[in-house]
Amino acid sequence: xxxxxxxxxxxxxxxxxxxxxxxxxxxxxxxxxxxxxxxxxxxxxxxxxxxxxxxxxxxxxxxxxxxxxxxxxxxxxxxxxxxxxxxxxxxxxxxxxxxxxxxxxxxxxxxxxxxxxxxxxxxxxxx
Amino acid sequence: xxxxxxxxxxxxxxxxxxxxxxxxxxxxxxxxxxxxxxxxxxxxxxxxxxxxxxxxxxxxxxxxxxxxxxxxxxxxxxxxxxxxxxxxxxxxxxxxxxxxxxxxxxxxxxxxxxxxxxxxxxxxxxxxxxxxxxxxxxxxxxxxxxxxxxxxxxxxxxxxxxxxxxxxxxxxxxxxxxxxxxxxxxxxxxxxxxxxxxxxxxxxxxxxxxxxxxxxxxxxxxxxxxxxxxxxxxxxxxxxxxxxxxxxxxxxxxxxxxxxxxxxxxxxxxxxxxxxxxxxxxxxxxxxxxxxxxxxxxxxxxxxxxxxxxxxxxxxxxxxxxxxxxxxxxxxxxxxxxxxxxxxxxxxxxxxxxxxxxxxxxxxxxxxxxxxxxxxxxxxxxxxxxxxxxxxx
Numbered sequence: 001x002x003x004x005x006x007x008x009x010x011x012x013x014x015x016x017x018x019x020x021x022x023x024x025x026x027x028x029x030x031x032x033x034x035x036x037x038x039x040x041x042x043x044x045x046x047x048x049x050x051x052x053x054x055x056x057x058x059x060x061x062x063x064x065x066x067x068x069x070x071x072x073x074x075x076x077x078x079x080x081x082x083x084x085x086x087x088x089x090x091x092x093x094x095x096x097x098x099x100x101x102x103x104x105x106x107x108x109x110x111x112x113x114x115x116x117x118x119x120x121x122x123x124x125x126x127x
Numbered sequence: 128x129x130x131x132x133x134x135x136x137x138x139x140x141x142x143x144x145x146x147x148x149x150x151x152x153x154x155x156x157x158x159x160x161x162x163x164x165x166x167x168x169x170x171x172x173x174x175x176x177x178x179x180x181x182x183x184x185x186x187x188x189x190x191x192x193x194x195x196x197x198x199x200x201x202x203x204x205x206x207x208x209x210x211x212x213x214x215x216x217x218x219x220x221x222x223x224x225x226x227x228x229x230x231x232x233x234x235x236x237x238x239x240x241x242x243x244x245x246x247x248x249x250x251x252x253x254x255x256x257x258x259x260x261x262x263x264x265x266x267x268x269x270x271x272x273x274x275x276x277x278x279x280x281x282x283x284x285x286x287x288x289x290x291x292x293x294x295x296x297x298x299x300x301x302x303x304x305x306x307x308x309x310x311x312x313x314x315x316x317x318x319x320x321x322x323x324x325x326x327x328x329x330x331x332x333x334x335x336x337x338x339x340x341x342x343x344x345x346x347x348x349x350x351x352x353x354x355x356x357x358x359x360x361x362x363x364x365x366x367x368x369x370x371x372x373x374x375x376x377x378x379x380x381x382x383x384x385x386x387x388x389x390x391x392x393x394x395x396x397x398x399x400x401x402x403x404x405x406x407x408x409x410x411x412x413x414x415x416x417x418x419x420x421x422x423x424x425x426x427x428x429x430x431x432x433x434x435x436x437x438x439x440x441x442x443x444x445x446x447x448x449x450x451x452x453x454x455x456x457x458x459x460x461x462x463x464x465x466x467x468x469x470x471x472x473x474x475x476x477x478x479x480x481x482x483x484x485x486x487x488x489x490x491x492x493x494x495x496x497x498x499x500x501x502x503x504x505x506x507x508x509x510x511x512x513x514x515x516x517x518x519x520x
Contacts, residue, residue, distance in 0.1 A: 021510055042474045046512050062512040066438040
């Protein structure tokens, strides 16, 4: 098991006080939703945002998974909030791993949150 | 109230101040610090007397004879000495050993190590409550079975197994019965003749004694043999060489004497607190009690929480010290082998926590823990996508 002691202060802060937890009605035209993960494995995340003039003006997530999954979802949604949708492509797994000082074994949590975010962005393009 | 509130007394216990006081007399220059093996002066004699008195005390706590107790570094070593030692001694009789999937790693690993020496191991399956039914043992016995190792009290679910029934089967078949009783002392009455075991592993630190000391009971009537694993001086009748740690040994004996004297009173007190904790946890939706309720030691709860992740749950409950059998490395979940053997689904097993109360647990701490657990579970479920979907169903 990854020792809980090995998590960085910034990760613990995001886990203890996650930002942007919530739910938007998927039926709303301006809500873009992306999901990732596997329900059977108990690790999954949903990211949703609303757009105003190309800018992500509202964003939220719900996640089930380890501390890292929750903290990454909180950090990523905070990071991208109020930024143009096009900035999503600039968020790399490496950047997130570095910012949250995540152990390599938790990279899958980062990839899952990024995947959900990218799927939400894709749903915007296809709409 | 000290934070985090300690509810992990099946992992280890703090040393009882009465035990510490006893131990201190065997450490420093003005105490009995001598080597018990030194036969040429009074320092050694005094230490040796203390060790032998402690041996008699530990023996009396389990209904054994003094010469049936061998000091070890703990229950892990006692399990190794019992299993590997007996297997090697009796290997000409047969090379088949029976144990259970729900045993502690300190039993499973020595068994596995013996496979390299040509032994075959049968692992008995528990039922959904963790119980190993005697019929399963009976059916698993072969002509070449020489040893059965089944624990007395399970360290994860606190289940008290029916050792007497196992012994009735092994005795009739002429097979040795070893039991890991590391979790038993201070929680249930242990009498080697009532249990009818041949080998019994004991630990001090689970019962408010020091870490680093344990013992193996080896029956003399009928005589049971084990081959030593540690050589170098012929201590402990040649079965376990190494200078005896007098302070730890007297500490273990003191801890055992206190536990035996206070057993019933302590059981009652801890059960009240444990039941209070369960009442509080049981108010949370979608939780599961793992393991049989009625045959459980009074200090244990093992609870699975649906719709939360085990690691996140532990982190959310940082104000209480509890444990999980789970391990999470990379994307793989490795839940408790005990819960999995009982058929608990992997996700639930991963999100299961063991709460174990102890002598020093207070009502205030239990009340605080209930609040932390209820709020922690609610907080994680508020985050949980699966919980939201379940609520919307």
